[in-house]
Each structure stands twice: as C-alpha cells, then as structure tokens.
Amino acid sequence: MSVKVSKRLLDRHAVLTGAGGGIGAAVAGSYLREGAFCSVIDLPATASEEVQTLAVQYPGKVKYISANVTNSADIDRLVQEASDAFGPIHVLYNNAAIFDMAPLLESDEAMYDKMFAVNVKGAFFVMQKVLAHMVAHKTRGSVVNMASQAGRRGEALVSHYCATKAAIISYTQSAALAMAPHHIRVNGIAPGVIATPMWKHVDALFAKYENLPLGEKKKQVGLAVPLGYMGDPTDICGAAIFLASDEASYITAQTLNVDGGNVMS
Numbered sequence: 001m002s003v004k005v006s007k008r009l010l011d012r013h014a015v016l017t018g019a020g021g022g023i024g025a026a027v028a029g030s031y032l033r034e035g036a037f038c039s040v041i042d043l044p045a046t047a048s049e050e051v052q053t054l055a056v057q058y059p060g061k062v063k064y065i066s067a068n069v070t071n072s073a074d075i076d077r078l079v080q081e082a083s084d085a086f087g088p089i090h091v092l093y094n095n096a097a098i099f100d101m102a103p104l105l106e107s108d109e110a111m112y113d114k115m116f117a118v119n120v121k122g123a124f125f126v127m128q129k130v131l132a133h134m135v136a137h138k139t140r141g142s143v144v145n146m147a148s149q150a151g152r153r154g155e156a157l158v159s160h161y162c163a164t165k166a167a168i169i170s171y172t173q174s175a176a177l178a179m180a181p182h183h184i185r186v187n188g189i190a191p192g193v194i195a196t197p198m199w200k201h202v203d204a205l206f207a208k209y210e211n212l213p214l215g216e217k218k219k220q221v222g223l224a225v226p227l228g229y230m231g232d233p234t235d236i237c238g239a240a241i242f243l244a245s246d247e248a249s250y251i252t253a254q255t256l257n258v259d260g261g262n263v264m265s
C-alpha cells in the first residue's frame with residue numbers, strides 16, 4: 001500500500017508566531033513543503049534571512065508580519081493582515097517564547113512578568129483570537145502550542161520558565177475541550193533540547209549559575225538524551241505537520257513529547 005506523505009497541508013493557511021528563526025522557521029519551511037501558505041510572525045521590523053529565503057523558494061506563499069505577541073492591538077492586526085493575505089486561517093503554530101533563569105530565591109518579579117507576558121499571556125491571546133477567527137470562518141482548524149519538557153517538571157534554576165510551559169499544557173487542554181464542538185483541534189508539542197538561537201542564551205546562563213565553561217551544558221544535555229544527541233529544529237517538523245494535518249483528525253488536547261526519549265508521559 002502506498003502512503004501519501006506529501007502536500008498534507010495543501011492550500012491551508014498557517015500562522016506561525018516567533019518564526020523568524022529557530023524551530024518556528026524550520027516548521028514554516030516544512031509547512032510550505034507540504035503545500036501551505038504561511039503567515040510568519042516575529043518581532044523585527046523586517047523578515048530574517050531565513051524567512052526571506054523561504055519567500056524566494058515559495059513565491060506568493062509567505063507573508064512576513066512584524067508583531068509583538070504581548071500587545072493586544074498587534075495580535076488583532078496580525079490576524080487581520082494574515083487573513084487579508086491568504087484568507088481564513090486553518091493552522092496556528094503558536095511558538096513565540098523567551099527564556100530566562102536564575103536560582104529560585106533570585107527569580108524576581110521582573111523576570112516573572114517578562115516571561116509570563118510572552119510565554120503565557122501572549123500565547124493565550126494569540127490562540128484565543130485565532131480561535132475566534134476559526135470559529136467565525138468555520139475553518140475546522142488546528143492549533144499547535146509550543147510547550148516544553150520544562151512544563152512537565154520543575155527545575156531549581158528554571159522555575160518561571162517551567163511554570164510558563166506548564167501553563168501552555170493546561171491551556172491546550174482547556175482550549176481543546178472548549179473548541180471540540182467547533183471541530184477545532186488544539187494540541188501541543190513538548191520539545192526536549194533543540195539546538196536553536198535560544199540555546200546559546202540557555203547555555204550561557206547555565207555556565208554562569210553552574211560555573212561551567214561555555215558550551216559544556218549544551219554538550220551535557222545532548223549526551224543525556226536517550227537517543228544520544230541534542231535535537232535539530234527540523235526534528236520538530238514531523239510532529240508539527242502531523243498535528244496540523246488531517247492525519248491527526250482524532251487527536252486533541254494532547255501535548256506530544258518530541259525529545260529523544262527524555263520524558264515518558
């Protein structure tokens with residue numbers, strides 16, 4: 001029996017936040033390969049080189065929108081600009097987030113406010129406004145929220161970030177139940193350790209707090225993965241395509257670990 005593995009998102013319109021680089025840009029590339037139109041959201045005023053390259057490879061299928069997910073007016077505008085470009089939204093890849101860490105007793109209010117503003121408030125209201133759009137347009141869409149293995153457990157040095165990602169797993173479950181009557185699916189992905197620009201920052205912070213040479217933490221976490229290596233952004237794409245596509249038509253409210261075996265839940 002032959003299995004059709006291409007064009008699983010043919011003519012779907014996907015909105016991807018925080019997709020100027022890292023995992024988001026890799027997933028945008030994979031959605032384009034599967035036939036989707038992509039509205040790519042990130043902070044900078046102009047598209048990154050990665051996004052510009054995708055726009056050249058897939059003419060007429062990429063729209064870059066500069067927006068800050070912590071700003072409600074920006075979210076309204078991005079939904080409007082995206083739907084003006086490519087019509088009703090079928091897929092939301094809700095990915096924008098920031099990382100910071102400190103020992104628990106030093107994890108202050110400013111760090112809390114900053115991380116919860118992007119990772120929780122931003123992610124929730126992007127999801128809510130895109131869901132309202134999907135309901136209004138009856139698109140029977142799919143949302144993929146980016147959680148993390150950090151949301152599955154606590155970490156002494158990473159308390160605020162872990163809490164933001166646990167909140168994403170919880171919102172994924174609530175939104176899935178709220179949207180089930182509209183035939184809109186809401187799932188999450190919990191990556192393990194993936195080599196992206198974010199990890200340069202993560203490694204430098206661990207070096208500071210665990211008194212390690214630069215690069216050492218990244219090496220350690222890679223070796224600790226059961227599959228034996230740190231993931232690449234493209235390692236997330238299979239799950240991201242699957243959950244967005246009709247192949248996952250009976251899957252909702254789940255957060256899938258994509259982590260080389262780090263977490264079993």
Ligand SMILES: NC(=O)c1ccc[n+]([C@@H]2O[C@H](COP(=O)([O-])OP(=O)(O)OC[C@H]3O[C@@H](n4cnc5c(N)ncnc54)[C@H](O)[C@@H]3O)[C@@H](O)[C@H]2O)c1
Nearest residue numbers: 018022023068069095096097146148191193194196197198
């Ligand atoms: N890299 C990892 O090891 C790892 C592990 C688990 C989960 N994750 C999650 O995967 C997702 C992608 O991570 P990544 O490693 O590619 O990170 P990244 O830092 O490379 O990408 C995150 C993107 O979000 C954008 N962004 C930040 N604040 C924003 C805002 N207010 N509005 C709009 N965009 C904003 C950034 O500009 C950046 O392009 C995140 O949700 C992250 O928490 C990453």
